[in-house]
Amino acid sequence: TQSTRPQRLLGAVKKNATRGDPRSVVKAIDQFCRQKEWAMNVGDEKGCILDSVVSELNPATVLELGTYCGYSTVRIASMLPPHAKLITLEFNPDYAAVARQVIAWAGLEDKVQLVEGASGDLIPKMSEQFEVETFDLVFLDHWKDRYLPDTKLMEECGLLKKGSVLLADNVICPGTPEYLEYVRASPRYESQYFRSHLEYTKVEDGLEKSVFLG
Ligand SMILES: CCCNc1ncnc2c1ncn2[C@@H]1O[C@H](/C=C/CNC(=O)c2cc(-c3ccc(F)cc3)cc(O)c2O)[C@H](C)[C@H]1O
Numbered sequence: 053t054q055s056t057r058p059q060r061l062l063g064a065v066k067k068n069a070t071r072g073d074p075r076s077v078v079k080a081i082d083q084f085c086r087q088k089e090w091a092m093n094v095g096d097e098k099g100c101i102l103d104s105v106v107s108e109l110n111p112a113t114v115l116e117l118g119t120y121c122g123y124s125t126v127r128i129a130s131m132l133p134p135h136a137k138l139i140t141l142e143f144n145p146d147y148a149a150v151a152r153q154v155i156a157w158a159g160l161e162d163k164v165q166l167v168e169g170a171s172g173d174l175i176p177k178m179s180e181q182f183e184v185e186t187f188d189l190v191f192l193d194h195w196k197d198r199y200l201p202d203t204k205l206m207e208e209c210g211l212l213k214k215g216s217v218l219l220a221d222n223v224i225c226p227g228t229p230e231y232l233e234y235v236r237a238s239p240r241y242e243s244q245y246f247r248s249h250l251e252y253t254k255v256e257d258g259l260e261k262s263v264f265l266g
């Protein structure tokens with residue numbers, strides 16, 4: 053049977069990255085996507101913006117919506133202080149299976165909890181099932197039309213506290229117009245756009261950082 057692109061991406065990680073070295077995993081995936089096959093990872097250019105937001109915030113609890121192959125999971129988790137936790141949600145079992153191996157190859161299993169399921173179902177269960185009160189950082193990178201409903205759901209479930217940061221990928225391409233309008237118009241958020249490019253291309257894209265004001 054034919055392999056899938058995520059499986060070929062995983063093969064490139066195993067071939068070119070050093071076990072236990074997250075930066076080499078990130079580099080191997082970026083190289084695969086530039087030289088072999090494009091894939092929808094946040095990528096190296098937007099990844100640097102992601103890195104700067106994480107290192108400035110130094111979050112103890114992180115939620116990622118949309119694991120895919122685990123590229124941004126590895127990027128974020130590699131920068132977390134000891135005892136910090138990253139919970140990442142992925143509802144496609146095939147992608148989850150690949151991501152688990154990418155995260156393991158990077159040696160980050162202890163910092164990452166990959167939960168298979170839909171964000172809409174899992175977000176209401178966060179506090180009781182995953183023993184998390186609130187998240188310091190949420191990275192949104194799943195279906196673009198789900199950014200807004202899931203943000204409203206996180207508000208309703210009390211998962212955001214004063215100072216919590218939402219960082220959203222692809223606010224230009226493919227675009228998340230309703231989400232962008234909401235966080236930019238809402239008095240409960242202080243929003244900032246970080247202009248960049250769609251991963252591995254010259255097309256404009258960017259990240260929107262929105263601080264929850266409580
Ligand atoms: C109802 C379920 C919601 N809840 C959910 N709960 C859990 N997991 C979820 C949920 N919804 C989705 N997922 C998972 O997250 C992943 C989905 C990721 C989606 N990302 C994009 O579509 C994109 C496109 C482009 C792009 C740009 C230009 C192009 F020309 C082509 C492509 C670039 C980019 O950077 C992009 O991130 C994964 C595939 C999918 O299984």
Ligand SMILES: [Mg+2]
Pocket residue numbers: 092093094193221222
């Ligand atoms: Mg994306």
